Amino acid sequence: MPIEVESKLLIVDDLPENLLALEALIRAPAQPVFQATSAEQALDLLLENEFALAILDVQMPGMNGFELAEMMRSTERTRHIPIIFVSAAGRELNYAFKGYESGAVDFLHKPLDAHAVISKVNVFVDLHRHRKALRHEMDALAELHRQQETLVEQLKATQRELERAVRMRDDFMSMVSHELRTPLNTLYLETQVRKLHLSKANLAPFAPDKLPAMIERDQRQIQNMVRLIDDMLDVTRMRSGALSIQPKLFDLSLLAQRVVESLAQQAEAAGAEFRLDAPAPVHGIWDEFRIEQVITNLLTNALRYGGAHPIDVTVRGDEHGAWLSVRDQGIGVAPEDQARIFEQFERTADSRKHAAGLGLGLYITRQIVRLHGGEIQLESAPGQGAVFTVELPLQAPDAAQNGHDASS
Structure with a gap:
């Protein structure tokens, strides 16, 4: 036009x-x-x-x-x-x-000469208009070129994202297969050994004093598989915005104490100990099951990478909110990795050397904390341990709104 x-x-x-x-x-x-x-x-x-x-x-x-x-x-x-x-x-x-x-x-x-003046003026006016029209077209072409370059960059970014998603899917399937195979192989070997004993009528491994340890080993492997499956289900719910919370009044200090006690044997096996500092009740309206999941993830993480050193767990609260921190003395996290480890399937090179895992624990932890209107912070340096601090309001926001936030 x-x-x-x-x-x-x-x-x-x-x-x-x-x-x-x-x-x-x-x-x-x-x-x-x-x-x-x-x-x-x-x-x-x-x-x-x-x-x-x-x-x-x-x-x-x-x-x-x-x-x-x-x-x-x-x-x-x-x-x-x-x-x-x-x-x-x-x-x-x-x-x-x-x-x-x-x-x-x-x-x-x-x-x-009137005719000459009008003719000459019309010539230069036409030239000016053609020049302006050409400049307008050149500007339009330049803008179109910029838009095309932007579109190309967006397409390249989308392609990179798709390639990353494919790699993540492949890595995820590989990790899941590996992580599930480990406890399954252990259970399978256990059953084969027991079958061999039974075929030889050797009942000594099944003596009453040995059965509790046998059952505990089986339960530990089954719990590992259940934990992996639960993590995958939680991530799926978070992506679809279907993970909701059911807040109720409870004492965060008491919950932290229960989690510490439940993981005491695991800490002993890792050569570490938990030092809980929760001198006063901290009451708030949160989803107790999900907050227990947060504490368990942080403590399990500290056991994995804490280098068999004591782990300090601190709970504090006032009229403004509640704080829970977990400090280990392990391998630490480099500054360039500190944001990345809260993403899905992300793990540092050092963490892969020390323990297996899907790289979902911290992602799930952060999403649950954000569902409650809180935030999680990390202070760390390589070789100097890590401090994870969870800050929560005393009352979780509306659950329906949280479901939307967590999926974004």
Whole structure:
């Protein structure tokens, strides 16, 4: 669709009657005419407007038309404006030659030929409009090119994201297979050994004093598989926004104590111990099952990477909120990895050396904390342990709203 281009014309003459006559000749729609009775006034107009054409009288008091043209040619803003000189002097003065030297595109003698003036003005107005239209098209093409470049970058980013998703899926399936195979292999070997004993009528391994340890080993492997499956189910619920919370009043200090006691044997097996500092009750309205999951994930994480050192668990609260921190003295986390380990399936190179896992625990932990309107922070450095601090409001926000937030 053609654009409407306004073409401004500048006429300069020290005689008002000449200006009126010239304007009457060249006035047209979308072609406003600006008058100046001196070179100085013309310069002011040139600073404020973009002109398609300037028609200058040569003989003016003060700065004449030639001098004005030279000033126009010396300024970037006005250098490309076409100039037509008008003069009442005789042809023998050779003003036309001087005018062309000053950069004029044409020279007219008075009295003016109306048809010639209109024709010449129309030529330069058309050139100006074509030039503006071309500039508009070039700008449009440049904008289209920028949009295409943006689209290409978006497509590349989408491709990278898809490739990453495929890699994550493959890695995930590989990790799940590996993680589930470990407890399954252990159970399978246990059953094979027991079957061998039974085939030889060797009942000694099944003596009453040995059965509790046997059952405990089986339960531990089954619990490992259940934990993996639960983690995968929780991630699926979070992605779909279906993970909800059911807040009720309970004591965070008491819950932390229960979790510490339940993991005491696991800590002993890892050569570590929990040091709980929860001197006062901290009551709040949270989902007890989910907060227990948060504490369990953090303590289990500390046991994995704590290097068999004591683990400090602290619970505090006031009228503004509640805080739970877990400090270990293990391998620590490098600054560049501290944000990444809260994402799905993300683990550091050091963590892979120390323990197996899907890389879901901290992701699930952060999502649960955010469902409660809280945040989790990490302070750590390589070789200096880590401190995970959970901050919770005393009452979890509306569960329906949380379901939406967690999926975003």
